[in-house]
Amino acid sequence: MKISVSLLSSYLYCSRKLFLEKVLMLEEPPKESIVMGSIRHEAYDSINKKEEEIATSITKRATFESIQALYKQKYLAILRKAIANNRKRLEEVNINMLEAYKKSFPFIMEESLLRATNIFNFIEANNVFGEELWRKLTPKIMSELRVESSQLKLKGIIDQVHVYDNEYVPFELKTGRTPQDGVWPSHRIQIAAYSLLLQEHFSKPVKEGFVVYLDTKEKRHIAINPYMKEEVRQIVEEIIALLESRELPDFCNNENKCRKCGLKQTCYNEEEVNNLLTIKLQSR
Numbered sequence: 001m002k003i004s005v006s007l008l009s010s011y012l013y014c015s016r017k018l019f020l021e022k023v024l025m026l027e028e029p030p031k032e033s034i035v036m037g038s039i040r041h042e043a044y045d046s047i048n049k050k051e052e053e054i055a056t057s058i059t060k061r062a063t064f065e066s067i068q069a070l071y072k073q074k075y076l077a078i079l080r081k082a083i084a085n086n087r088k089r090l091e092e093v094n095i096n097m098l099e100a101y102k103k104s105f106p107f108i109m110e111e112s113l114l115r116a117t118n119i120f121n122f123i124e125a126n127n128v129f130g131e132e133l134w135r136k137l138t139p140k141i142m143s144e145l146r147v148e149s150s151q152l153k154l155k156g157i158i159d160q161v162h163v164y165d166n167e168y169v170p171f172e173l174k175t176g177r178t179p180q181d182g183v184w185p186s187h188r189i190q191i192a193a194y195s196l197l198l199q200e201h202f203s204k205p206v207k208e209g210f211v212v213y214l215d216t217k218e219k220r221h222i223a224i225n226p227y228m229k230e231e232v233r234q235i236v237e238e239i240i241a242l243l244e245s246r247e248l249p250d251f252c253n254n255e256n257k258c259r260k261c262g263l264k265q266t267c268y269n270e271e272e273v274n275n276l277l278t279i280k281l282q283s284r
């Protein structure tokens with residue numbers, strides 16, 4: 001059994017919610033943030049696949065502006081396609097395609113600026129172009145990298161991995177509130193889990209990771225230490241036990257979380273939850 005890394009943060013957020021979703025198979029009504037997040041992830045996935053094509057197409061010295069324009073043109077086409085692919089889901093949360101485009105535009109611009117700067121600086125420092133540029137480019141930025149491990153019982157998609165000669169650095173991009181210091185505990189454990197997966201995938205040590213809080217444009221560092229492996233392993237075991245259990249976990253006792261939770265109606269309706277639990281247990 002391999003569980004998704006995203007379940008680790010869901011579990012730390014509210015184990016009862018995870019049980020309602022994964023054991024009793026309840027679904028939160030679609031939320032704007034989730035649909036917009038899917039569009040962003042789909043766009044980043046395509047961006048990753050385009051990187052080699054863009055790098056190899058730069059065959060002579062170019063200005064920063066022209067390189068950025070090249071990225072911008074490709075990325076906006078990618079964004080339009082991702083929005084069109086999610087048209088139905090956008091309708092469910094009452095967002096039209098133009099609104100979705102306007103909301104996603106800043107993320108896409110930010111990404112094109114980051115990648116254009118990275119490649120422009122590399123060309124300036126190394127004077128290489130085309131195939132050679134792509135071969136030697138560091139850091140290479142991979143987006144939406146899929147990783148999994150039977151040993152760790154984990155699978156997931158890392159938002160970004162920055163690849164240096166001998167080092168891999170995971171980045172998670174997050175919307176929503178930025179903590180005053182450091183990162184939220186669920187984000188820390190996610191980076192720890194991705195570091196372990198990356199380490200195994202590429203057989204290279206991973207010493208650090210970052211969480212980028214997109215709304216405030218803050219990049220927060222996380223140092224990876226050897227104790228994190230045990231921490232992740234323990235949470236994975238707890239989740240597996242929860243998914244196989246027959247016992248509904250207690251409420252999370254956090255008013256803030258419950259207020260925002262799309263499952264709160266059912267969660268607080270004891271009779272409905274008990275009925276669902278009985279049906280589920282009978283079908284096992």
Ligand code: SF4
Nearest residue numbers: 014017252258261267
């Ligand atoms: S309403 Fe609160 S306790 Fe219930 S699932 Fe949602 S967050 Fe958890």
